[in-house]
Amino acid sequence: GQNIDQPTxxxxxxxxxxxxxxxxxTSGFNGxxxxxxxxxxxxxxxxxxVLDGLEEKGRFSSFLSRSKGYSYLLLKExxxxxxxxxxxxxxDRGNNRLAFGKGNQVVVIP
Amino acid sequence: xxxVSQHPSWVICKxxxxxxxxxxxxDFQATTMFWYRQFPKQSLMLxxxxxxxSKATYEQGVEKDKxxxxxxxxxxxxxxxxxxxxxxSSFFICSARVRGGTSPLHFGNGTRLTVT
Numbered sequence: 001g002q003n004i005d006q007p008t009x010x011x012x013x014x015x016x017x018x019x020x021x022x023x024x025x026t027s028g029f030n031g032x033x034x035x036x037x038x039x040x041x042x043x044x045x046x047x048x049x050v051l052d053g054l055e056e057k058g059r060f061s062s063f064l065s066r067s068k069g070y071s072y073l074l075l076k077e078x079x080x081x082x083x084x085x086x087x088x089x090x091x092d093r094g095n096n097r098l099a100f101g102k103g104n105q106v107v108v109i110p
Numbered sequence: 111x112x113x114v115s116q117h118p119s120w121v122i123c124k125x126x127x128x129x130x131x132x133x134x135x136x137d138f139q140a141t142t143m144f145w146y147r148q149f150p151k152q153s154l155m156l157x158x159x160x161x162x163x164s165k166a167t168y169e170q171g172v173e174k175d176k177x178x179x180x181x182x183x184x185x186x187x188x189x190x191x192x193x194x195x196x197x198x199s200s201f202f203i204c205s206a207r208v209r210g211g212t213s214p215l216h217f218g219n220g221t222r223l224t225v226t
Contacts, residue, residue: 033214042116042203042217043154087153095159097144098215102153 004090004101011107012078020073020086020104028093034062034073035087037103043087047073075106083108113137114206116218123194123225131189131221133204139184140206144215145177148201160187194225 003025012018024032031050035043047055049064049071061074073086085103092099113136123129133143141162146154158179159167166179176198178190187206191198201222205215 040201040220040222042220045214045216048214089154096142097156097159099156100146100154105151 004088004099008102009105009107011109014078014080014108014110016078018075018078018106020075020088020106022071022073022088022101024069024071024088024090024101026069026090026092026099029066029090030093030096031091032062032064032071033089033091033098034060034071035089035100036082037085037087038083039085046086078108080108080110082106114204114216114218116204116221118221119219120222121224123223125195125225126193129191129194129223131191131202131204131223133187133189133206133218135185135206135216138206140187141184143181143187143204143206145179145187145189146203146205148203148220154203157189162187191223194223196225199223199225 005023033048034046036046037043046060047062049055049062052064052066054063059076064071085105087100087103089098089100115134115136117132121129143160145157147157148154156169157172160179160181162181162184168174181187201220203217203220205217207215
């Protein structure tokens with residue numbers, strides 16, 4: 001099975017940097033995904049990590065440490081539109097299914 | 111990019127009726143689609159894996175007779191909520207992965223079901 005833990009909520013100022021953490025336990029790791037979800041909408045894909053290290057995509061970066069069962073998503077130069085829930089999801093090697101964490105609600109203020 | 115279309119976006123129905131939700135992959139073939147359910151401020155919970163041409167695989171605790179899944183073609187999966195009750199009200203989201211790839215899931219826009 002899989003167990004995924006994320007902190008629940010944080011507030012940050014426009015232009016700032018925030019780091020959202022995710023820890024997981026899984027019997028067979030096959031990749032970690034970060035998604036953004038605005039209220040009432042479906043999640044949209046942000047990043048994917050399968051090997052240790054940092055993946056950078058514009059203002060968003062994601063880091064993975066498989067030995068520690070840990071990932072973080074870094075959001076730079078925060079904009080108001082970044083106010084959303086950020087979900088990490090772990091894919092299981094055995095069945096290829098994605099298990100989601102509860103998500104971290106980020107509120108960006110002026 | 112890969113597009114998943116889900117219909118309807120929202121539906122309000124009376125208790126005891128059935129509701130069908132469609133999920134289509136518009137520009138790719140999806141042998142496997144996934145149905146998730148989400149309650150307010152909660153995570154996405156996987157309900158079932160829909161397999162083209164065969165029976166769906168349901169997660170533990172999900173009632174097969176309550177949530178009927180049919181995956182009749184490589185581009186269409188349907189979820190029918192049978193004899194809906196107010197406690198079934200939630201957000202249902204389907205997703206699919208491009209066939210043969212290790213790509214991320216692409217999600218439909220979700221269906222907000224409200225049972226009165």
